[in-house]
Amino acid sequence: MDRERADLTGAPATMLATLYGRALHSRTANPVLHDPYAEEAVRRIDHDFAATGLRGNDALSVALRGRLFDDLTAVRLAANPDVVVLHLGCGLDSRGRRLDPPPSVEWYDIDLPEVIDLRERIYPARPHHHVLGASVTAPDLLDGIPGDRPVLVVAEGLLMYLTEADGTALLRRITEHFPAGHLICDVQSPLATRWAHLLNGAVRAAGARLTWGVRGGAELERAVPGLVLDEERTFFDVPGLERVHPAYRALLRGMGGIPALRRLALILTMHFG
Ligand SMILES: C[S@@+](CC[C@H](N)C(=O)[O-])C[C@H]1O[C@@H](n2cnc3c(N)ncnc32)[C@H](O)[C@@H]1O
Secondary structure, eight states, X not given: OOOEEOOOOSHHHHHHHHHHHHHHHHTSSSOSSOOHHHHHHHHHEESOGGGGOOOHHHHHHHHHHHHHHHHHHHXXXXXOSSOEEEEETOTTOOHHHHHOOOTTOEEEEEEOHHHHHHHHHHSOOOTTEEEEESOTTOTTTTTTSOOSSOEEEEESSXXXXXXXXXXXXXXXXXXXXXXXXXXXXXXXXXHHHHTHHHHOHHHHHHTOOOOOBOOOXXXXXXXXXXXXXXXXXXXXXXXXXXXXXXXXXHHHHHHHTSHHHHTSEEEEEEEEO
């Protein structure tokens, strides 16, 4: 089997850690997220995945977040199967394959060109699935994407790598391009972005930097006209968290009692139009 090289550093390299997390967790008994695509991608990529800094509990955390994003995305697709999906900062996540949406959905996997180059070598093309190698901060990002129907934006593990100015400009461009839409995303607090090199082994190992700290959905509502918060979940509310190792669970319980720590990472669902 020919293996593909992944010469990535900084933010693009962090997706190797989340990919590895899903693959590692998928191999465990009774996984919360079964991701055979991640397992196959890890086999195909010539990379020292152990150097991503990811271990057992981290893999479970990645899988729990991925599963929640899958479930939230599936709910939206069931409510309206006639949408354009923007899967921003997709990395090598196979969400579009795992969920296998109906042909009425036009699905766009978007990430930086070096990531999309690798993605295209790993995953074969499929109908109604598009890949776009570009920075989500590019002003012309949406030019070739039909803006005549609602959008579902899924941005998992992305916004914290943008600057506040770039992130809000991206969200404004989306609300201006589409008549209506939903957004499923996660954000990290200013404290979490400052502590990322301590708290997040994968960020540290990749040499990446988190640049946008968001305190909550209300901040995005203020920054982006028309965007309305539907629900805000902390990481502590993610279903399945009780499956972590008991020692880690005790640590999380302690952290969860301190408001600033409880809100280090949030998962937001929002809508506009
Ligand atoms: C932590 S990874 C998450 C990847 C994927 N969502 C997942 O959960 O596996 C962060 C991703 O954001 C992408 N990214 C960071 N800045 C970006 C930008 N300006 N434009 C597009 N993608 C970006 C990186 O290339 C990387 O794939």
